[in-house]
Amino acid sequence: MSAPKPQGFATASIHAGYDPDSLYGAINTPIYASTTFAQNGLNELRGGYEYTRCGNPTIAALEKTVAALEGAAYGRAFSSGMAATDVLLRPGDHLIFGHDAYGGTFRLVDSVFAEWGITYTVVDTTSTDAIAAAITSDTKLVWLETPSNPALAITDIAAVAELLDGPQLVVDNTFASPYLQNPLALGADHVLHSTTKYLGGHSDVVGGVVVTNSAKLDEELAFLQGGAGAIPSVFDAYLTARGIKTLAVRMDRHCDNAEAIARHLQQSPKVKAVLYPGLETHPGHEVALRQMRRFGAMISVRFHDEAAARAFCLATRLICLAESLGGVESLVEHPATMTHQSVTGSTLEVPRDLVRISIGIEDLDDLIADIDAALAAVE
Known part of the structure; x- marks a missing residue:
């Protein structure tokens, strides 16, 4: 008999993303500390896994858990919050973000991605008029932190989502965590977390995750996990998943x-x-x-x-x-x-x-x- 679908947040944080395995019935997600997986034949995979850089059951369980808590169809885990940030940016994009955004995000865009043709406009994101005035034909992303880091500014996610027609809305939900805020339900396109923070919750693991309802973006992120390789270790994924149970x-x-x-x-x-x-x-x-x-x-x-x-x-x-x-x-x-x-x-x-x-x-x-x-x- 299958378990009932989790309804409440606390229930989902404990049970979503993993069912006790059929072999031994482990209650916690096993740590699959294997770089590679035996195949039944030439490119005939057992359970869909071939090489941990391209997918691992421990990492996949974490991705499913965070996606469930954010009400998302898809989730992809990365080695840090900054790694999760950089996979969302593309050469030639124009980006709008807040005048009190996290310094690491600004450094990445201004010092690293500027060489790739990425441009940006800094605005007060609490003003939809300011966001509207900054949008150009090249604008691909509006990047929100709410609450922001470190000024704790609050941006109306639903109002910004309603404003946009073309540019995608990304919300860095790290400060709030999925327990306090669900940006996808308010109209955001994609949500980012530094899982280092509240999701892990114990200052002992670094990681990041992107969740989305876009099959196209999820496919692109899956390619970047394998192609660029900024994935979490299975031990980090396990620690993060353990932290989420008490979120x-x-x-x-x-x-x-x-x-x-x-x-x-x-x-x-x-x-x-x-x-x-x-x-x-x-x-x-x-x-x-x-x-x-x-x-x-x-x-x-x-x-x-x-x-x-x-x-x-x-x-x-x-x-x-x-x-x-x-x-x-x-x-x-x-x-x-x-x-x-x-x-x-x-x-x-x-x-x-x-x-x-x-x-x-x-x-x-x-x-x-x-x-x-x-x-x-x-x-």
């Missing part, structure tokens, strides 16, 4: 902590502004209410000057000074000198008084005590 419960705890900490930070006179879409004062709050389940676990804080921002980063003890985000532990960083150095001097330059905090799932009282101690060190 729903982790995200609820992340959000509980972040919502409380954002309001707590608002009370400090040493803080100039708290950027968090769960606050009623956030300009994207109403849009976030419509398109997100909750408001996420990323908080950016603007202090009164750069010295104060640096002092805060250096004063936390429980919250670790480190790049990346989305793990069970809380992290703090200074984007202008860390993750977003590559945008210095560009239109995407991050304010130097801004600090980004990835709120983990520790006890709330301990996090607030650490934040208060760090604020006390700020002059």
Whole structure:
């Protein structure tokens, strides 16, 4: 008797993408640590697999799981979020992306792909008028981050999707995760994740994934997996899939902590502004209410000057000074000198008084005590 189709998100995160195998009944997806697969005859494949660069059952299970959680027909996994980014870009394309996009995305487009004839226009993606004005006959992609990194701006995905006629809409859904937001259901064409973050969730594995309902794009991505080779290892795919099983419960705890900490930070006179879409004062709050389940676990804080921002980063003890985000532990960083150095001097330059905090799932009282101690060190 076949198992019922998963309905709820938490159920799907545990069961989608893999059924216990018929040989031994393993509950968890086996790690198929084999580079190659025996064939029954010349190019007669057993189960569709020939060589792991072109496909592997462990990697395929991860792809199916993420696709199911995003409501997508297809998913393709890659060795990093940046690898997942670069397979979506083509020579000669014109790209529109946000004025507060991730520095690594900007660096890839501006420093690497510019040599391939890729051009770009930077706009405030929260304004559909600004996006409309930037579209040219060469525009192939509109690239959204919502919430954005690190300014936590919120773009109305459905409004942008309705605007577009021709260009494809890509949404980097890393900050939200599939638990909090499903861009395909709002009209996006393709969705990208750095699985390094919330999907893996434990700061121990690097990866990326693209999901889509386009059979054409999926075929192109499958070719690039084998042809370019930026695939995850089977061990990385296994770790990511294991992390996904607890995504729903982790995200609820992340959000509980972040919502409380954002309001707590608002009370400090040493803080100039708290950027968090769960606050009623956030300009994207109403849009976030419509398109997100909750408001996420990323908080950016603007202090009164750069010295104060640096002092805060250096004063936390429980919250670790480190790049990346989305793990069970809380992290703090200074984007202008860390993750977003590559945008210095560009239109995407991050304010130097801004600090980004990835709120983990520790006890709330301990996090607030650490934040208060760090604020006390700020002059």
